[in-house]
Amino acid sequence: MKEEPLLLVKGLNVVFRYPGKEITAARGVSFAVGRNETLVMAGESGSGKSVTALSVCGLLPEESASVSGSARFEGEELIGMPQKQLRSFRGRRIAYIFQEPASYLNPVYTIGEQIAEVIRLHRGAVRAAAWREAEHLLELSGISCPQRAARSYPHQLSGGMNQRAAISMALACRPELLIADEPTTSLDMTTEAEIVKLLTRLKKELGFSLLFITHNLAIAERIADKVAVMFRGELVEYRVKEELFASPAHAHTKELLAAYEKVGRFLEV
Amino acid sequence: MNKTTLAGISIVGIMALAALAAPWLSPCQPAQIDAGNILCSPSAGHLLGTDSLGRDVLSRLIYGSRISLSVGIIAVGISTILGVFFGALAGFYGKAVDALIMRVVDVMLCFPTFFLILAAVAFLDSSIFNIMVIIGLTNWMGPARLVRAEIMALKEREFVEAARACGAGNLRIIVRHMLPNACGPLLVNATLSVAGAILLESGLSFLGLGVQPPVPSWGNMLTEAKATLGVAWWITVFPGSAIFLAILGFNFIAEGIRKDLG
Numbered sequence: 001m002k003e004e005p006l007l008l009v010k011g012l013n014v015v016f017r018y019p020g021k022e023i024t025a026a027r028g029v030s031f032a033v034g035r036n037e038t039l040v041m042a043g044e045s046g047s048g049k050s051v052t053a054l055s056v057c058g059l060l061p062e063e064s065a066s067v068s069g070s071a072r073f074e075g076e077e078l079i080g081m082p083q084k085q086l087r088s089f090r091g092r093r094i095a096y097i098f099q100e101p102a103s104y105l106n107p108v109y110t111i112g113e114q115i116a117e118v119i120r121l122h123r124g125a126v127r128a129a130a131w132r133e134a135e136h137l138l139e140l141s142g143i144s145c146p147q148r149a150a151r152s153y154p155h156q157l158s159g160g161m162n163q164r165a166a167i168s169m170a171l172a173c174r175p176e177l178l179i180a181d182e183p184t185t186s187l188d189m190t191t192e193a194e195i196v197k198l199l200t201r202l203k204k205e206l207g208f209s210l211l212f213i214t215h216n217l218a219i220a221e222r223i224a225d226k227v228a229v230m231f232r233g234e235l236v237e238y239r240v241k242e243e244l245f246a247s248p249a250h251a252h253t254k255e256l257l258a259a260y261e262k263v264g265r266f267l268e269v
Numbered sequence: 270m271n272k273t274t275l276a277g278i279s280i281v282g283i284m285a286l287a288a289l290a291a292p293w294l295s296p297c298q299p300a301q302i303d304a305g306n307i308l309c310s311p312s313a314g315h316l317l318g319t320d321s322l323g324r325d326v327l328s329r330l331i332y333g334s335r336i337s338l339s340v341g342i343i344a345v346g347i348s349t350i351l352g353v354f355f356g357a358l359a360g361f362y363g364k365a366v367d368a369l370i371m372r373v374v375d376v377m378l379c380f381p382t383f384f385l386i387l388a389a390v391a392f393l394d395s396s397i398f399n400i401m402v403i404i405g406l407t408n409w410m411g412p413a414r415l416v417r418a419e420i421m422a423l424k425e426r427e428f429v430e431a432a433r434a435c436g437a438g439n440l441r442i443i444v445r446h447m448l449p450n451a452c453g454p455l456l457v458n459a460t461l462s463v464a465g466a467i468l469l470e471s472g473l474s475f476l477g478l479g480v481q482p483p484v485p486s487w488g489n490m491l492t493e494a495k496a497t498l499g500v501a502w503w504i505t506v507f508p509g510s511a512i513f514l515a516i517l518g519f520n521f522i523a524e525g526i527r528k529d530l531g
Contacts (some may be wrong), residue, residue, distance in 0.1 A: 059434055084438075091436035104431040108449040117445070118435050169435070 004075055005032040006209050007056070007177055012069035012079070014051050014060065014233075025051040027233045029069070033177065038203070038210040040220040040241075042256060043230035049213045052230070053179050055079075057094055058086045073177070092122045095170035099182040101162035105154040111138070111165045112150030118172045137168035140205075142198055160191035167198065171206060178203075179211045184219070196223060217260040221245060229253045274525025280518030284511075288334040295328035300483045308501045318503040320493060326504060329485035330511055336486040337515060340401050341467040347405025349459050352412025357443050359413070360420030371417070374410045382407050383472065390478045400479055404466050415458055419451035426450075453530045457523050464519035471512050487512050 014026040026048040033039045041049050054060050055067045056078060071078045073089065090096075098104045106114060115134035119125050125133065131150070138146035141164040154162055163183060170178055180199065184192035200223055203210055212223065220227045220241065227244045229237040231252040237244060248254045287294055296316070297303075303323035311318045317326040359370040389403045420443070423429060432446045473479030474488025482489055487508045494504035 057434065059430065087436045087438060089436070090434055096431070096434040098427065098431060098434075100427060103427040106428040106432070106446055106450070108452075121441070122436060166431075 004072070005034040005037075006074060007033040007211070008070075008072045009052075009056065010070040010072075012052060012055065012071060013067070014048070014055050015066050015068075016064050017066060018064065025065075025233055026055070029230075029233075029235045031228050031235060031238055033209045033211055034225075035176075035209055036203070036207055037225045038212060038223050039226050039228060040212045040214060040224035041228045041230060042214055042217055042220055043252075044215055044256075047230040048233040049230050050181050053096075053181055053211060053213055056179070057090050057096075058083060059090075059096075091118055091170075091175070092173045093175050094177045094179065095173070095175035097163070097166045097170045097178070097180045097183045099185050101159060101166045101183075101186075102154050104166060105162060107154055110151050110153055111157070115150075115165070115169045115172055118169055122173045133172070134168070137172055138165065140171075140202065141165070141168045142194075143168075158191075159187050160194065163187065163191075163195055164198065167195075167202070171202065171208075174206060175208055177209045177211065179213075181213045182215070183212075184214070184216075192219075199223070215256075217256050221260075229256065271525055271528055273521050273528065277518045277521025277523075277525055280514055281522060284334050284515055284518065285338060287331050288338050291331045291335055295325070295331045297325040297328045299329045299332040299485045300324065301328075308497060308504075310501070311503055317507050318501065320490075320501070320504045321497050326490075326507055329490055330487070330507055333485045333487045333490060333508065334511065334515075336397060336480050336484070337467050337470060337512070340397065340404065340470040341463040341515075341519075343401045344404035344408070344466040344470075345459050345462045347402065348408040348462065349412050349455065351405070351409035352414075353416050353448065353455070355409065356413035356416025357420055357448065360417035361424065361439065361443055361447075363421075367417070370413070374413055377407070377410050380407075383469070386469065386473065387476075387478060390473065395473075395478055395481060397480055397484075400470060400473060404469055408462060408466070411462065412455060412458055415454055416448075416451055419454065420447055423447045423450055453526070457527045457530070460519055460523035460526065464516040464523075467512065467515050467519070 009032070010030045012026055012029040013024070016023045016025055029052050031039065041052070043049050051060065055065070056071045058078065058081065060067065067079055069079060073094065078086065078089070105111070112131055112134045115137060116127070116130035119130040119133050120127070135146045135150050138149050143149045143161060143164050149157065149161065149165065157165065184195050187195060196219055199210065212219065214220065224241045227239065227241050228235055229250065229252060231250070236250040237248070237253045244253065245257070248257055301324060303319065305323070306315065306319050307323045308321055309315050309319040315325050315327065317330065319325055355370050359367040385407050386403050390400070393399050429442060429446055432442050437446070470479055470486070471488035474486045475492050477492060479488055480486035482493070490508040491505060494508065498505055
């Protein structure tokens, strides 16, 4: 029998219910992320990429979003799992990074405090050890002066630095899966290239699977093993990267590729 | 720190120091009666004069500051803690919890606070402790509404979502991630409320329902001064000025913090 992939999503539906209105944000989405594999999920704004990623860990507001289908992480069903149990997955085994690093970091705590908090929360480390680990993680994320960065508040750092800090925080508990939700969209091209390069390096060093959400196919070409293209809540194409770039099947993929060929340069650093 | 804050902190600081150092600072015992020196005007012997029983006004004023400041600060402490607790619950959980707590708040706000306190004091004996608790229990609605509004706004902020994605539970999110971000307005509100609580206590004591003689409080000093207002202005003016200055001081601090917060 073939081994089950790390994350196996089957027939995932997400419906947002508002008074007098229902919006289907994801319809029958199925994909898998294997160990140490990179899956890039591409698609235009509002195509359901983020919603799919958030629903995996039950992070959508329960009162308005109803999630059905199946998402198995190492054989354990995540959809419908009680919040209390899900919390032991979040941060520890499945970590997230988001688009606007500055607003996803708490403005009243220093970077070091925030990373240390995650370490203490999941690993029960003492304050001093957690702080040292936080500095180590910042260094690992390519911050040149980790001691100083650890004592800085998010508003004192640049977008790129903040995203590196957010990556350090996400990797604090050595998760098996990192879900990166458009982590470079708010950054300039140079920084974007650096962050993508950093993620590639960290993935090699620490060994985790990566679900990378973007609308930039250039990044997909650079880092993906497999590419999934989403369009209006449906997964329209899900294939090995080389195949997809060689012979796009769906009209929307062709459009994305055409856009990429026209303007989408990916800066090499 | 701007000038307003500095002025406020100076006024309140001097009063707080005087209150702490009362036994060493005051020239006489506050309840010591000097029958030979009744209604003396301010002089070298009695800097702020004596009252109708020959007690030193300055000493009574200094001891009175202990009552006023401690009642103000502890009452506000109680109301802020209650307000934060109920406000955070209402703001975070919303729906039925929110509706229930906010209706209780609305009902509490419908009562004229002062008369509610008067009624409560009429049933209980008017010890300093009771007055602190009663003022605290009747003033938590303001901070509760404030915290509720802050929490509701913070709930939509991305770093709260990030904390959840890191595996933080509701309690940790409220206490560690949301409340520190709601601190500013809460601090301004609390400082302003201290001034309000001092005024409330003075009012209660003035009506004879607060701190009971012979323990001196600014409020009951004014009551005793009423009878001799025509002949001895100093017994009225100094406690009155003390109340005025204390409230001014706390309002200055609150105003200053508000300005600093932008």
